[in-house]
Amino acid sequence: MDFRPSPHQNGQPAAAPVAAPAAHHAVGSHTQPKGDDMLKKQKQLIVWLIVALIVVAAVGAAAFFMHKYNESQKQVNKLASNPTLTAQQQQADLIAKVGKLTVLPSGETPTIATVTDITKLAGQAFFSNAKNGDKVLIYTQAKEAYLYRPSTNKLINIAPVNIGSDQTTGTTSSTAQPTTSSNKKTP
Numbered sequence: 660m661d662f663r664p665s666p667h668q669n670g671q672p673a674a675a676p677v678a679a680p681a682a683h684h685a686v687g688s689h690t691q692p693k694g695d696d697m698l699k700k701q702k703q704l705i706v707w708l709i710v711a712l713i714v715v716a717a718v719g720a721a722a723f724f725m726h727k728y729n730e731s732q733k734q735v736n737k738l739a740s741n742p743t744l745t746a747q748q749q750q751a752d753l754i755a756k757v758g759k760l761t762v763l764p765s766g767e768t769p770t771i772a773t774v775t776d777i778t779k780l781a782g783q784a785f786f787s788n789a790k791n792g793d794k795v796l797i798y799t800q801a802k803e804a805y806l807y808r809p810s811t812n813k814l815i816n817i818a819p820v821n822i823g824s825d826q827t828t829g830t831t832s833s834t835a836q837p838t839t840s841s842n843k844k845t846p
Contacts, residue, residue, distance in 0.1 A: 753794060757807050760814050764801035771796055785818050 738745040750771055757763060774793040780786035789806055793815060796805040799822060806816040 753807070753809075754796070756809070756812065757794075757796060757805055757814065760807075760812070761805070761817065763796075763805070764798045764803060767798050767800045769796040769798045769805075785816055788815050 753771060754763065754769065772795045774780065774786070774789050774791055774795065777786070777789055777791055780789060785804065785806065790808065792810060794807045794809060796807065797820060799820070802820045802822065804818050804820045805814060808815050
């Protein structure tokens with residue numbers, strides 16, 4: 660309310676009404692200081708950075724494992740298309756492993772067999788400590804046999820080999836039997 664006399668009372672023209680001072684902030688508007696606003700923006704930025712890092716890590720891990728999967732599939736396809744290559748690679752790996760444990764005869768590729776039923780080998784001294792899954796490397800020219808256990812990477816036995824020969828034809832039979840160290844033939 661304006662308490663000035665009206666123009667009609669003292670004969671003077673009325674003065675313009677005095678306006679109320681303008682408020683800085685309207686009721687309900689943003690009343691937080693700028694520091695709180697910046698802190699809120701920084702927290703949002705940190706959350707977005709963490710989310711971005713998680714996404715980048717997930718994409719990187721997926722790419723790494725996809726690359727490994729593709730490499731293994733190429734190798735599987737290569738080996739599946741050529742089983743002879745697979746067998747040769749396995750044979751070379753086995754010879755290399757046994758060669759690290761003892762000196763093997765050179766210039767000869769061994770005949771390799773796997774012990775699958777130890778009960779059938781009972782009574783043969785060479786196989787007395789053998790287990791199913793053991794490998795036998797037989798070098799016919801060097802007349803030596805090696806019993807190797809892949810599960811423990813150990814040589815179990817080494818023995819000389821007596822190769823039976825057919826007297827009538829002069830050819831060597833295809834079965835080689837390792838003998839004990841006293842050179843007795845085992846049945």
